[in-house]
Amino acid sequence: MAAWFSKKPRIAPAGSGDVEPLRQQPSRMQGLWVKCEACEQIIYRQEIERNWNVCPLCGHHLPWPARARLQALLDPGSFEELDRELEPEDPLGFSDSKRYRERLRQTRRALGEADAFVSGLGRLEGHPLSLGAFVFEFMGGSMGSVVGEKVTRIFERAAERRCAALVFSASGGARMQEGIFSLMQMAKTSAAIARFREVKKPFISVMLHPTTGGVAASFAWLGDVVLAEPRALIGFAGPRVIEQTIRQKLPEGFQRSEFLLEHGMVDAIVPRRELRTRLGALLSLMD
Numbered sequence: 241m242a243a244w245f246s247k248k249p250r251i252a253p254a255g256s257g258d259v260e261p262l263r264q265q266p267s268r269m270q271g272l273w274v275k276c277e278a279c280e281q282i283i284y285r286q287e288i289e290r291n292w293n294v295c296p297l298c299g300h301h302l303p304w305p306a307r308a309r310l311q312a313l314l315d316p317g318s319f320e321e322l323d324r325e326l327e328p329e330d331p332l333g334f335s336d337s338k339r340y341r342e343r344l345r346q347t348r349r350a351l352g353e354a355d356a357f358v359s360g361l362g363r364l365e366g367h368p369l370s371l372g373a374f375v376f377e378f379m380g381g382s383m384g385s386v387v388g389e390k391v392t393r394i395f396e397r398a399a400e401r402r403c404a405a406l407v408f409s410a411s412g413g414a415r416m417q418e419g420i421f422s423l424m425q426m427a428k429t430s431a432a433i434a435r436f437r438e439v440k441k442p443f444i445s446v447m448l449h450p451t452t453g454g455v456a457a458s459f460a461w462l463g464d465v466v467l468a469e470p471r472a473l474i475g476f477a478g479p480r481v482i483e484q485t486i487r488q489k490l491p492e493g494f495q496r497s498e499f500l501l502e503h504g505m506v507d508a509i510v511p512r513r514e515l516r517t518r519l520g521a522l523l524s525l526m527d
């Protein structure tokens with residue numbers, strides 16, 4: 241798929257706003273036991289962690305932290321983190337129920353992450369990759385200037401090194417606290433993909449639960465291959481907003497990966513435990 245600005249516009253772009261980042265779910269991963277939100281069974285925490293946070297009883301995919309994901313999927317010891325020094329600022333002096341600066345400071349202290357994205361270089365089944373993953377726990381994985389810059393650098397590095405690019409997305413969309421600076425990241429990351437295309441290497445986009453707003457509407461859906469985890473919520477605006485706007489009831493399972501696969505919006509749904517093998521196979525074919 242070509243980036244939006246390299247296509248001739250057929251219709252005027254819709255003036256839709258972005259969705260508000262999803263509120264953070266309280267963690268159910270604390271303590272020795274975990275209750276699966278799908279089958280409601282109580283499972284030993286270690287057992288579920290060993291199974292990559294997939295419920296061993298019903299196959300439900302629980303949230304999986306970005307660093308654990310990268311460690312499990314990449315060749316052992318191959319991940320080299322970059323751009324750790326990029327830190328968010330508060331260009332608008334924004335304040336809602338709390339000052340943005342304060343929110344950043346508290347989230348950083350709680351999670352040990354400077355922003356909502358981890359990126360660097362790594363290998364998967366021997367294939368070199370420039371890659372990154374969203375930290376959804378950090379303000380709903382919202383994309384501000386730092387996340388946008390980190391994503392852009394993934395494509396710049398992939399172009400320089402002539403290797404494949406891989407991004408795991410889980411995001412509520414643009415970061416409202418950075419206003420227009422957040423929205424600009426959609427154009428910036430998409431432009432970086434357009435430049436990356438010149439080296440003719442693949443960009444594989446993996447959409448996790450949930451991938452929405454400005455992230456879905458920019459680079460996440462611009463993958464040469466777009467993969468999704470089972471039952472992931474993927475879309476631009478939330479179902480309630482769409483129903484209110486078009487005044488129609490939406491079909492069952494709307495915006496879930498299975499519905500999107502049926503309608504040609506994602507290329508494949510890959511269960512987490514099969515992801516490494518599938519990515520390896522794709523890279524062998526395309527890289």
Ligand SMILES: [Zn+2]
Pocket residue numbers: 276277278279280281295296297298299300
């Ligand atoms: Zn379950």
